[in-house]
Amino acid sequence: MKLSKLLLVGVILGLFTYSAFAQVSKYKCLVQMSNYVGEGAYITISLINPQGDYEKTLQVLGDDEKWYETLEKWNEFYLQQPSQIDGVTGASVSGGGRSIVTLDLDASKIDKGYKLRFESAVENNKYYFDDVEIPLSSQALAQQNDGKGYIRFVRFIKVK
Amino acid sequence: MTLSLWRWAHLVLALLASTFILIASLTGIILGIDAALSRLDAIQSDHLDQITLAEALPVFREAFPEITEISVENGERVLVKGLDAEWNELAAYVDPSTGEILGEPVQESSFIQWVTAFHRSLFLKSTGRLMIGAGALLLIMIAISGIFLVIQRQNGIIHFFSKIPKEGKHQYYHVELGRWTLVPILVLALSGTYLFLDGFNIFPATPMLEFPEEISEEESEFLDPEEFPAFQEIYLSDLQKVEFPFAPDPNEFFKLTSKNSQQLINQFSGAVIQNVDTPTIAQLKELNLVLHTGKTSWVWVLILTLASANILYFIYSGIVIWRKRTRTKIKNIITPDQAEIVLIVGTENGSTLGFASAIHRQLLANGTASYLCEGNAYQHFHKANQILVFTATHGQGEAPANASKLLALIHQTQQPKDTQFSVIGFGSKSYPDYCAFAVEVDRTMTELPWFQQAVSLHTVNDKNAVEFTDWVKAFNHQSGFTLATTPAVYAAKPTKLKTLKVVEKVFEESDQTFLLTLKVNGIAKFTSGDLLAIYPANDERERLYSIGKCKGKIQLVVKLHPGGFGSGFLNNLEVGDQVKARIIANQSFHLPKKAKSVAMIANGTGIAPFLGMIQQNGSSKHLYVGFRTETTMTQRYTRQISAFQPKSSNHLSHWAFSRQESYTHPYVMDLIQRDSEFFAQLLAEDGVVMICGSLAMQRNVEAKLDEICLAHHKKGLSHFKAKGQVLVDCY
Numbered sequence: 025m026k027l028s029k030l031l032l033v034g035v036i037l038g039l040f041t042y043s044a045f046a047q048v049s050k051y052k053c054l055v056q057m058s059n060y061v062g063e064g065a066y067i068t069i070s071l072i073n074p075q076g077d078y079e080k081t082l083q084v085l086g087d088d089e090k091w092y093e094t095l096e097k098w099n100e101f102y103l104q105q106p107s108q109i110d111g112v113t114g115a116s117v118s119g120g121g122r123s124i125v126t127l128d129l130d131a132s133k134i135d136k137g138y139k140l141r142f143e144s145a146v147e148n149n150k151y152y153f154d155d156v157e158i159p160l161s162s163q164a165l166a167q168q169n170d171g172k173g174y175i176r177f178v179r180f181i182k183v184k
Numbered sequence: 185m186t187l188s189l190w191r192w193a194h195l196v197l198a199l200l201a202s203t204f205i206l207i208a209s210l211t212g213i214i215l216g217i218d219a220a221l222s223r224l225d226a227i228q229s230d231h232l233d234q235i236t237l238a239e240a241l242p243v244f245r246e247a248f249p250e251i252t253e254i255s256v257e258n259g260e261r262v263l264v265k266g267l268d269a270e271w272n273e274l275a276a277y278v279d280p281s282t283g284e285i286l287g288e289p290v291q292e293s294s295f296i297q298w299v300t301a302f303h304r305s306l307f308l309k310s311t312g313r314l315m316i317g318a319g320a321l322l323l324i325m326i327a328i329s330g331i332f333l334v335i336q337r338q339n340g341i342i343h344f345f346s347k348i349p350k351e352g353k354h355q356y357y358h359v360e361l362g363r364w365t366l367v368p369i370l371v372l373a374l375s376g377t378y379l380f381l382d383g384f385n386i387f388p389a390t391p392m393l394e395f396p397e398e399i400s401e402e403e404s405e406f407l408d409p410e411e412f413p414a415f416q417e418i419y420l421s422d423l424q425k426v427e428f429p430f431a432p433d434p435n436e437f438f439k440l441t442s443k444n445s446q447q448l449i450n451q452f453s454g455a456v457i458q459n460v461d462t463p464t465i466a467q468l469k470e471l472n473l474v475l476h477t478g479k480t481s482w483v484w485v486l487i488l489t490l491a492s493a494n495i496l497y498f499i500y501s502g503i504v505i506w507r508k509r510t511r512t513k514i515k516n517i518i519t520p521d522q523a524e525i526v527l528i529v530g531t532e533n534g535s536t537l538g539f540a541s542a543i544h545r546q547l548l549a550n551g552t553a554s555y556l557c558e559g560n561a562y563q564h565f566h567k568a569n570q571i572l573v574f575t576a577t578h579g580q581g582e583a584p585a586n587a588s589k590l591l592a593l594i595h596q597t598q599q600p601k602d603t604q605f606s607v608i609g610f611g612s613k614s615y616p617d618y619c620a621f622a623v624e625v626d627r628t629m630t631e632l633p634w635f636q637q638a639v640s641l642h643t644v645n646d647k648n649a650v651e652f653t654d655w656v657k658a659f660n661h662q663s664g665f666t667l668a669t670t671p672a673v674y675a676a677k678p679t680k681l682k683t684l685k686v687v688e689k690v691f692e693e694s695d696q697t698f699l700l701t702l703k704v705n706g707i708a709k710f711t712s713g714d715l716l717a718i719y720p721a722n723d724e725r726e727r728l729y730s731i732g733k734c735k736g737k738i739q740l741v742v743k744l745h746p747g748g749f750g751s752g753f754l755n756n757l758e759v760g761d762q763v764k765a766r767i768i769a770n771q772s773f774h775l776p777k778k779a780k781s782v783a784m785i786a787n788g789t790g791i792a793p794f795l796g797m798i799q800q801n802g803s804s805k806h807l808y809v810g811f812r813t814e815t816t817m818t819q820r821y822t823r824q825i826s827a828f829q830p831k832s833s834n835h836l837s838h839w840a841f842s843r844q845e846s847y848t849h850p851y852v853m854d855l856i857q858r859d860s861e862f863f864a865q866l867l868a869e870d871g872v873v874m875i876c877g878s879l880a881m882q883r884n885v886e887a888k889l890d891e892i893c894l895a896h897h898k899k900g901l902s903h904f905k906a907k908g909q910v911l912v913d914c915y
Contacts, residue, residue: 050271052267052271052430054430054431059392059394059395061385062385088301090301090307090309091360111273113692119392120392120393122264122427122430122439124252124253124430125273126267126271126272141302147310148310148311176395179430179431181430181431183267183271184270184271
């Protein structure tokens with residue numbers, strides 16, 4: 025028991041130091057919405073690990089927690105680990121609108137089988153759990169990635 | 185349309201919507217106060233209507249290494265979003281002339297967010313928005329029916345703001361505040377409805393800009409954004425938002441949103457690629473938002489907040505008026521000015537109204553313009569040719585509660601020439617001064633030049649329907665009407681009867697007095713000093729007894745009179761028997777809530793209400809009671825009283841026994857004389873004297889108190905009576 029506890033502490037400490045010294049790349053990210061009709065969409069941008077599980081929430085567009093439950097799959101993860109959010113911007117995004125956010129990406133995770141997932145939900149309307157899902161690769165980050173739902177496309181520009 | 189239709193619509197709509205409107209106005213007040221406070225330190229930049237976007241761009245670039253969006257809020261401040269030197273997201277208000285950072289957007293507190301969400305949707309998402317929206321829609325209709333109601337009352341739109349008669353406090357302020365706040369309330373309701381409909385996409389949405397097909401990079405002239413004609417033409421005050429291209433490639437554009445259009449602009453040439461005009465109805469959204477939230481002017485916010493607060497008062501006063509109206513059950517379908525026959529009712533607890541209503545209904549059914557109102561609503565009746573006064577008498581020839589000003593009003597108010605009148609008095613011969621007030625009214629009217637007596641004064645004893653039909657016959661004969669003369673039409677069946685169960689009965693042989701404790705089946709609200717009306721023969725004849733509320737039960741003290749109608753009936757009751765009776769609230773003889781000290785004076789069975797009051801909290805109580813002899817009954821009273829008397833000396837009881845020689849103060853008057861200093865001080869310090877018992881005792885006590893007052897204060901008892909410091913319930 026004691027040994028396992030120690031190990032756990034060690035692992036957590038290790039993770040902490042690892043992430044603290046990890047090389048962070050900043051990306052400017054454009055989320056361009058399609059011309060849909062309805063309320064503003066709530067969108068989450070999540071980092072998915074190679075096993076296909078949520079690792080971290082990079083951005084939430086929309087700050088009223090009341091609607092988080094409409095992003096069903098992400099909400100499950102959020103309820104388990106509510107602290108794993110990098111940023112929340114105030115506004116949800118309406119049809120035809122766009123939002124520009126900055127994402128902090130761990131350079132060591134690029135091209136390592138990780139994915140970026142954009143989920144979207146609109147009040148009284150459909151929920152897309154993989155509106156945009158792209159590999160976290162240098163190639164995908166350099167091109168325009170089209171969405172399946174409310175998102176028309178997303179684009180990235182590396183700024184640092 | 186008749187007055188009652190508008191009133192009915194106004195009431196039904198208000199009741200339907202009141203819950204939602206209550207919530208919306210309560211939360212609205214909070215939001216209004218918050219908005220007014222945030223206006224105090226709102227960031228405002230001057231001359232936005234003189235600075236073009238092109239002029240401001242270099243200034244903003246100075247402050248922000250990279251701009252993603254520029255928006256103008258309320259046409260008064262500029263918010264710039266972008267990235268700072270460290271590539272972090274940044275949003276700040278920037279002065280367009282100096283480039284000075286004025287502040288960062290403040291997030292609303294979670295409390296205000298919570299209130300806003302509640303105000304919009306009751307936390308029930310679409311369902312809640314629908315409910316609040318329906319409330320707003322109903323509020324429009326309430327306001328409109330209210331406007332028509334005021335027009336009706338005031339006899340036309342020209343008199344909308346002329347003086348309104350003061351009928352009652354709440355009635356008056358409901359109308360008075362109503363007509364001043366109708367406009368802001370209507371604006372709130374209309375804009376609220378618009379915003380609710382907009383939320384459900386009822387209105388045609390603004391067409392969205394189409395995304396152009398892939399454009400290949402074509403060589404054209406390159407301009408700096410500062411040189412774009414589109415940017416040089418637009419002033420910041422007209423701008424809503426300009427979004428910057430994400431990357432320097434030809435598929436990325438400037439998107440410019442102004443009050444009436446959206447434009448897509450080539451980021452290199454500055455050419456307008458697309459232009460979409462905003463439909464007028466969508467342009468209204470901003471206007472409605474401003475009107476509903478008052479976000480641009482603290483004066484308007486203040487008006488809206490006051491209007492919201494008024495809505496709360498309207499709900500309250502509206503309910504009070506409605507309750508009062510249904511209680512008195514006066515139903516008129518015409519206004520006073522249209523009335524040809526006017527029925528004036530003076531009643532203490534509504535029984536006289538039954539007779540008047542029966543006549544009123546028949547007249548209306550006959551197509552006669554009949555108008556029924558209470559004594560205190562007496563006014564000039566423009567078209568009246570008959571005024572009939574139905575009145576009870578209160579106490580010793582005084583006016584009943586709702587006709588307290590009637591005599592003065594009759595004197596002051598001129599009526600059309602040769603108006604005929606008739607007075608019908610209601611009372612009971614078991615009390616002195618039978619129908620004395622009716623006699624007074626009749627004499628007053630006879631003396632006035634504009635009146636002509638049609639039918640001489642008739643009196644009705646104990647609601648006797650047969651006696652009433654005597655008047656009906658006389659009236660029919662004189663006026664030519666054919667009103668019903670069958671007594672059964674007018675025989676009032678007592679309503680709101682409660683079933684009471686006898687739980688205790690104690691009889692004192694020596695003075696033929698008995699104490700009866702009754703338990704009410706079900707819920708009843710009453711207090712000591714209220715009256716219990718019993719119906720010994722199960723007809724309209726009632727007898728009243730003062731209630732003492734002891735441990736939640738009704739306690740009566742009754743003297744058995746030989747052949748007594750009421751006392752004999754009560755004496756025949758045994759423990760376990762049930763009896764039907766009505767509880768009458770008797771406001772004028774309740775233990776005063778505010779008085780510091782109260783002297784309670786009683787003789788004989790008059791002790792009944794005081795036995796209950798002594799148990800109530802509040803003022804210090806001094807009991808002065810007189811009996812003939814000390815009996816097991818008086819000993820019981822003593823025990824009952826001492827059980828509730830704290831040890832402290834501010835509750836005292838003084839007993840007088842007139843037939844017991846050992847007592848130096850045989851009568852209550854002697855006790856009062858003995859304690860004259862105390863009574864003088866009590867009255868001077870706003871204390872209250874309550875008297876219950878025989879009329880003879882009341883006269884003697886009042887004479888004694890008058891003497892004391894004159895000696896100590898150089899003012900008679902009447903001075904204190906006028907201030908409501910003497911409460912009497914004597915028989």
